[in-house]
Amino acid sequence: MTDVTIRVNGELRAASVPPETTLLTLLRERFQLTGAKLGCDAGDCGACTVIVDGKPVNACLMLAAQADGRDVLTIEGLATRAALHPLQRAFEEHASLQCGFCGPGVILSAKALLDENPDPTRHEIRDAIAGNLCRCTGYTKMIDAIEHAARELRKTASDRLPVERGGLP
Amino acid sequence: MADETKLAGKQQEIALDAVRRADLEMRLPAVAPAAPYPIEALVPEVRQQTPAVGQRATRPDGRLHGLGQTRYIGDLSFPGMLHARIKRAGVASARIVRIDTRAAEAVPGVMAVLTGREIPVNSFGPSYQDQAVLADGRVFHAGDGVAAVAAVTEQVAAEALELIRVEYEPLPAVFDPLEALREDTPKVHPPNGNVYAQKTIRKGDLKAGFAAADRIFEGRYRTQMVEHVSLEPHAAIAEWDANGRVTIWCTVGRITLARADLSRTLKLPLNRIRMIGTIVGGNFGGKNEITQEPVLALLSKKMGRPVKGVFTRGEEFTATTTRHPIIMDYQTGVTKDGRILARKVRLVLDGGAYCSWSETTLGKAAILASGPYQIENLQVEAYVVYTNKTMTGAMRGFGAPQVCFAYESHMDDIAAALGIDPLEIRLRNAFVEGSASPTGQVLHSVVVKESLLQAAARFGWKETRS
Numbered sequence: 079m080t081d082v083t084i085r086v087n088g089e090l091r092a093a094s095v096p097p098e099t100t101l102l103t104l105l106r107e108r109f110q111l112t113g114a115k116l117g118c119d120a121g122d123c124g125a126c127t128v129i130v131d132g133k134p135v136n137a138c139l140m141l142a143a144q145a146d147g148r149d150v151l152t153i154e155g156l157a158t159r160a161a162l163h164p165l166q167r168a169f170e171e172h173a174s175l176q177c178g179f180c181g182p183g184v185i186l187s188a189k190a191l192l193d194e195n196p197d198p199t200r201h202e203i204r205d206a207i208a209g210n211l212c213r214c215t216g217y218t219k220m221i222d223a224i225e226h227a228a229r230e231l232r233k234t235a236s237d238r239l240p241v242e243r244g245g246l247p
Numbered sequence: 248m249a250d251e252t253k254l255a256g257k258q259q260e261i262a263l264d265a266v267r268r269a270d271l272e273m274r275l276p277a278v279a280p281a282a283p284y285p286i287e288a289l290v291p292e293v294r295q296q297t298p299a300v301g302q303r304a305t306r307p308d309g310r311l312h313g314l315g316q317t318r319y320i321g322d323l324s325f326p327g328m329l330h331a332r333i334k335r336a337g338v339a340s341a342r343i344v345r346i347d348t349r350a351a352e353a354v355p356g357v358m359a360v361l362t363g364r365e366i367p368v369n370s371f372g373p374s375y376q377d378q379a380v381l382a383d384g385r386v387f388h389a390g391d392g393v394a395a396v397a398a399v400t401e402q403v404a405a406e407a408l409e410l411i412r413v414e415y416e417p418l419p420a421v422f423d424p425l426e427a428l429r430e431d432t433p434k435v436h437p438p439n440g441n442v443y444a445q446k447t448i449r450k451g452d453l454k455a456g457f458a459a460a461d462r463i464f465e466g467r468y469r470t471q472m473v474e475h476v477s478l479e480p481h482a483a484i485a486e487w488d489a490n491g492r493v494t495i496w497c498t499v500g501r502i503t504l505a506r507a508d509l510s511r512t513l514k515l516p517l518n519r520i521r522m523i524g525t526i527v528g529g530n531f532g533g534k535n536e537i538t539q540e541p542v543l544a545l546l547s548k549k550m551g552r553p554v555k556g557v558f559t560r561g562e563e564f565t566a567t568t569t570r571h572p573i574i575m576d577y578q579t580g581v582t583k584d585g586r587i588l589a590r591k592v593r594l595v596l597d598g599g600a601y602c603s604w605s606e607t608t609l610g611k612a613a614i615l616a617s618g619p620y621q622i623e624n625l626q627v628e629a630y631v632v633y634t635n636k637t638m639t640g641a642m643r644g645f646g647a648p649q650v651c652f653a654y655e656s657h658m659d660d661i662a663a664a665l666g667i668d669p670l671e672i673r674l675r676n677a678f679v680e681g682s683a684s685p686t687g688q689v690l691h692s693v694v695v696k697e698s699l700l701q702a703a704a705r706f707g708w709k710e711t712r713s
Contacts, residue, residue: 112322113315153315166313178312179478179528
């Protein structure tokens with residue numbers, strides 16, 4: 079068994095897991111954070127995307143032990159009690175998600191993009207979500223939503239979420 | 248007096264507004280904003296443009312999707328729940344000589360093992376009950392399940408699968424649908440022939456039509472097998488309780504049909520089966536019938552604990568239905584100016600190892616095979632055949648996209664050979680108001696020509712071709 083301690087959505091969590099456990103299994107089965115989905119288990123579909131130390135990763139390809147000591151953001155950590163994240167609001171308003179299975183992954187890929195690049199072109203947005211497959215084929219509305227959220231975020235750049243304030247030093 | 252009424256009304260409005268705001272403040276973000284909704288029922292006239300068109304619409308489940316709060320079956324778990332996996336045959340056609348599950352049963356954490364022999368009625372299917380829940384004695388395609396394991400974790404179940412020994416005696420197999428049509432080809436499901444459904448449509452006088460034609464064109468078009476690849480794999484949870492009642496949480500899109508199939512396979516009255524259709528992470532026609540549900544139910548019955556099964560992506564490709572590959576032969580007689588006088592079509596659908604929704608697909612493909620064109624002399628023959636491949640079933644369009652590819656490609660070939668503009672040849676043949684379909688249905692609200700002309704104008708058809 080391997081001991082893993084990670085900060086998930088601003089909260090320190092620890093678990094002892096078999097060494098072959100993936101970060102996705104740890105999040106879903108041990109921490110009950112089921113927002114990240116298992117789609118292909120091979121790093122192709124992006125449904126399991128979470129943000130580790132600011133970078134989007136396929137949680138099905140990362141071992142839980144590799145995430146030890148790191149800062150992980152899942153879809154559950156994006157909204158606050160008071161408000162949806164602008165991305166989530168934009169995805170809702172643009173009706174960007176149909177079956178919704180790819181949604182958490184797409185939103186987190188977009189979040190990682192906007193954190194690095196607050197004013198992306200449509201091409202850059204396409205690039206950022208290239209690793210997230212959507213079989214309902216709703217990409218256009220997702221790109222619209224991400225563009226819209228980027229504009230919103232630029233307007234309120236100072237209004238950071240508590241999760242982000244509380245990240246690891 | 249009037250002022251007082253006005254004041255009271257104003258006060259009431261303020262009070263109401265405060266209540267509304269307090270309510271809004273108390274809501275979690277998971278509650279949708281109170282969006283204005285038309286209260287008066289709107290009954291539009293035929294073809295009247297309603298305000299719904301062009302309006303922004305949001306989905307009622309959109310917020311939960313975005314928050315990651317939507318609970319798909321993969322996200323559900325129950326106390327004491329076991330995880331099931333199914334061993335796949337890996338061979339296309341064989342007799343099962345013996346299955347040895349002893350080593351798998353001995354793995355710590357393995358709670359139950361199930362084989363086809365233990366299934367009360369081991370057959371199901373929406374048209375013909377030609378599919379086994381788990382193979383018993385005979386394997387018809389590589390994705391057939393041969394045994395199932397329930398264990399404390401999915402990983403233990405997967406390890407146990409590796410220890411199940413199955414001895415096969417290979418049998419002849421058929422992989423090509425045209426070969427399957429021939430009399431001398433081995434039968435996939437003996438003693439039945441390989442053609443398991445057919446449809447013929449005849450209209451007018453085909454011979455006379457071809458005789459009157461200036462030119463006759465022939466073409467063969469074929470499409471490939473397509474998997475739905477819904478992002479959420481097939482998943483289900485079964486719980487057989489101590490009262491002898493089964494509850495199934497499933498992603499099946501037709502739960503009443505699924506319940507009938509379960510009732511049949513489990514030999515259990517309908518009223519003892521409760522199906523809970525959960526939210527589905529993509530169906531596209533691929534989740535329209537039962538797959539592993541009876542297996543999970545029987546494993547649950549053995550252990551008295553809920554059992555969950557989630558297909559791997561590999562199983563999605565090999566063990567669930569796909570879109571029919573179709574071999575489409577077209578023969579069309581036309582006048583010099585491109586009017587179609589006669590058309591003969593033969594469709595051969597590759598049905599894979601089991602019928603599934605092939606009958607429905609066959610019918611729709613046959614009816615639509617001549618396209619949206621006025622053809623007075625027509626013959627369509629459509630066959631669906633068994634092959635030792637992954638079964639084909641329902642997928643968006645039920646055969647319509649395949650024949651559309653064929654008749655439109657054929658149209659382009661004819662247009663090119665006659666030197667007619669591809670748009671023009673379609674306008675000369677397209678359905679008009681009151682045209683009859685190949686099966687005699689009189690069509691109304693036909694705007695094929697108008698749509699084509701408008702589309703051509705908008706994307707600059709003429710300009711790009713000059």
